[in-house]
Amino acid sequence: MKRFFYLPLILPALMSIQPVEAADKAPAAKDTVVLQRVAIAGTDREMCMGIAEFPPNASKPRHKATGPEVAYVLEGEVTVQVDGQSTQVVHAGESYRMPAGVVHVTTAGPAGAKVIATWAWVPGKPFNIRVPD
Numbered sequence: 120m121k122r123f124f125y126l127p128l129i130l131p132a133l134m135s136i137q138p139v140e141a142a143d144k145a146p147a148a149k150d151t152v153v154l155q156r157v158a159i160a161g162t163d164r165e166m167c168m169g170i171a172e173f174p175p176n177a178s179k180p181r182h183k184a185t186g187p188e189v190a191y192v193l194e195g196e197v198t199v200q201v202d203g204q205s206t207q208v209v210h211a212g213e214s215y216r217m218p219a220g221v222v223h224v225t226t227a228g229p230a231g232a233k234v235i236a237t238w239a240w241v242p243g244k245p246f247n248i249r250v251p252d
Contacts, residue, residue: 148177148227151236164239171234173197173227181224181250188238189216195232200224222250 151169159166164186171179173195181202191214199207199215202222209215211232217223240246 146174146177148173148179148225156242159239163241165242166237166239168235168237171236173225173232173234175229175231176227177231178224178226179247181222181252182247183220183222183250184217184238184247185241185244186219186239186246187217188236190214190234190236193233193235195230196228197232197234198226198228200226 149172151171153167153169155168156165157167158164170193190209192209192211194211196208196210199209199217200223201207201217207215208228238246
């Protein structure tokens with residue numbers, strides 16, 4: 120009986136502990152809202168324009184795009200981490216580009232961010248492909 124004496128005191132504390140992994144995960148970015156699509160003459164691709172809203176510290180996980188993209192930060196800031204390159208912080212009023220097939224992570228700053236982007240893609244096929252860590 121003595122060995123269970125402290126269990127009622129310890130059990131509530133153990134149940135309130137959050138896994139470290141859950142605390143370290145940033146929220147996911149919202150899906151990009153496509154604003155416009157235009158066929159690119161003479162190709163099987165479309166040029167698209169969309170807007171992405173990132174809650175504070177939200178992140179689009181490691182991925183690569185199947186076509187080139189150009190992005191302009193309307194509000195806040197985003198950190199762009201391309202595999203093998205130094206981190207780039209892009210502030211409101213600045214832009215960045217991403218060639219096709221480049222693995223990267225995009226994360227909003229503490230105030231969140233709003234980004235407008237254009238990209239070329241093959242309709243009906245995935246544009247962003249998730250890349251495991």
